[in-house]
Amino acid sequence: MTIPDAPESGLAAAATPTAIAEWVADVLRDRIVKGEVPPGGRLVERKISAELNLSRTPVREALKLLHNDGLIEISRNKGAVVTRYDAAEALDLFEVIAALEGIAAGRVAQSIGTAELDELEELHGRMMAFHRTGRHAEYFDANSAIHDLIVERAGNPVIQGTHKRLIARARRGRYLAIMDPDRLAQAVEEHGLLMEALRARDAAAAESIWRQHLSHTGESVAALLGAEDGPAAAQA
């Protein structure tokens, strides 16, 4: 099963106070996002601590972290259970994410300087290049980087924190986000529109465009989830 890396290896252990718990949370989160632990699957404290050679304490803490990310439910005597992720959930999540990123885009348009705009232009250009050459993985990374940068540059820590939490949940559907060409083209166009709004410092337009962009993404993800949730809900 190959544990990614021991928590004490390297020297990152002392970085944060609860570095170990966070490392455990990362490991488990990864398994959940990648579907190694399916929805409904159980995460038992004692099993995990044995596997990772740790005591239950940090594992327990990690499970709490995942719980408040909304990834698991913790029930007594049953272990933590991975929550479902279906079309309705995706729509609910992206409705909020759309609002958050929309605000962020508006704020960025309002206060952006030439340096920040250049940074975004550069990132946008790179993304477009990846798009044209069909490098989907790189396209996707650049895309995510743009979204994250906008949220960061909005300068509202509350938005950033909330966004991070929700994205962690929403990313669960990402591995199946092989969007259809139509949606991809639409997304690219929407990114272009945002850049225009940013260049024009048009906050209202930026907010509106970006919020719609995220709404569309949500609908797209929901459609994919709905499609494969319908026939077969259970899996190995």
Added chain:
Amino acid sequence: MTIPDAPESGLAAAATPTAIAEWVADVLRDRIVKGEVPPGGRLVERKISAELNLSRTPVREALKLLHNDGLIEISRNKGAVVTRYDAAEALDLFEVIAALEGIAAGRVAQSIGTAELDELEELHGRMMAFHRTGRHAEYFDANSAIHDLIVERAGNPVIQGTHKRLIARARRGRYLAIMDPDRLAQAVEEHGLLMEALRARDAAAAESIWRQHLSHTGESVAALLGAEDGPAAAQA
């Protein structure tokens, strides 16, 4: 110092798995909100567990809860420290809260039935009555109830959960929310406008009105915080 009520008293102890930790969190949250523990004040695990006659485990858990509510920062060897709450923080918080409640209001307007509308009308009427008779405490409660009901009725658990978390932080300034008469009148008017939009099932209007309403509230709170943050930051 009078501990509100022992966690094992009554029988609510077995309600939730982590009932004790949540009770501890409530106690501490209350102290923070009421300012008994000022920003920068320290919350030491061992002190609290001694005071509450508990072991450190649930106290520790409670502190994590407060941490992800954004009320405290936890640092090694220094205890948990109450985070600051100033005008900028309030504006950041209410920017997001405004967006969330705005969406919620829009969704409610979209899908509201006569029964739900009646419930809101009744609550609104009661709030107006309290307003006219100058019963500020009851007015405030009814007001909060309306806000919560709208968020709940929007039917999006993500909105509800996110809102709850942020409100916990925003409420820190509430004890000083003795708003000036002008703002009060404006707030009342905005509530009236929302009811109109709901009656008309006008989602766009409801969203816009409610988002602005919350923005104004945020600005009002920020003004109060800014005013008293200036001269004297420290207190007993």
Added chain:
DNA sequence: CCGGGCAGAATGGCATCCCAAATTCAGGAA
């Protein structure tokens, strides 16, 4: 009088043990 360093205290993180509740499963009665 002031600054550096050392010893003790303070403090959160981790490990470990015990407990209560719930789940599970075997065995027996109908």
Added chain:
DNA sequence: TTCCTGAATTTGGGATGCCATTCTGCCCGG
């Protein structure tokens, strides 16, 4: 065969002890 019962197992919550780190304050040298 089916269903009920009860005992063993499973599992998370709580208590306690130890450890590493850091903070505090005192003492000594300059």
